Amino acid sequence: MHLKTVQTPVAVVTGGSAGLGLCIAQVLAAKGYRVVIVGRDADRIEKACQAIASSLGGDSVDNVPLGKTADVTESSEVGELFRFVKTKFGRLDVLVNTVGTSDRGLLENLAQDRLHTLWQQNVVSSLLCSQYAIPMLETTGGVIVNIGSLASKVGARYIGGYAIVKHALAGMTSQMRLELKPRGIHVALVSPGPIRRADAGNRYTQQLNENLPDQAAKPGGGARLKGLSPERVAAAVVRCIQRRTPDVVMPGYLRPLIAIGHAFPRLGDWLLLKFTSSKSPD
Ligand SMILES: NC(=O)c1ccc[n+]([C@@H]2O[C@H](COP(=O)([O-])OP(=O)(O)OC[C@H]3O[C@@H](n4cnc5c(N)ncnc54)[C@H](OP(=O)(O)O)[C@@H]3O)[C@@H](O)[C@H]2O)c1
Incomplete structure (x- = not known):
């Protein structure tokens, strides 16, 4: 760890x-x-803190997370959040910008207000939190991790405006890493593929319509990838913090395929269509 104090x-x-x-x-x-857990719903935060407390066991009372409600797309609420952290702890070592929202649809039909929502959730939230966190992170030589997606690296069919905003998050991450390196702050992007979850396949039913094939409802818009466990992704985030890794792609075997696709776009398109086509015709 690159922390300046103990x-x-x-x-x-x-x-x-x-x-x-x-x-x-x-x-x-x-x-x-x-840990300070941030969300908009106080009950949800309270339940999350309780779940973590019971997973830690009775000996770790000091490590039970604190909850703080804030809409991280609102500058005033983000300002209040980081004033709370400063008052309560007087320091900050790590900011993980996890808030983000995926999408389903065709770009042909992407509405401006939907793009605005995706932009606020995936890009503005991380930018605002990072801006307010920088002064404290500079004191500790801390780390910012932005949670991207494979949609930060490549396009895919049927994911609406998600690739637009996750690519923007990737650009913001690499620029911020360069800007903050001289000030001792590390900025990283972790880009996981589809993550296993209870509501997989049912999340986007409201966004589906006759223009989309059934595979659009599936994780990753039907990408032929095995779902990652959230525990595995979380462990990778913590490793990324400890090692100050700039960029993590999960699963890791996709990194060379993504690089090949960027170097040879025709081959990249062929690979993407192969990985994102359902076995039966759409
Ligand atoms: N799920 C996947 O398969 C997958 C794959 C790759 C990447 N990702 C990325 O991983 C991240 C997390 O995804 P997830 O599916 O685990 O999320 P999720 O289950 O939908 O949870 C979202 C969390 O963010 C909070 N939140 C949402 N909007 C907020 C706002 N404006 N201000 C404060 N808190 C807010 C939610 O609480 P409240 O609603 O109570 O505020 C909740 O705690 C996202 O960036 C996503 O793009 C997900």
């Missing part, structure tokens, strides 16, 4: 009340971080 490190996990964010918060708490 005090208990502090981590803020946005979107820590559910899904991948909850799992990341749990792993960080188990590693000894004081």
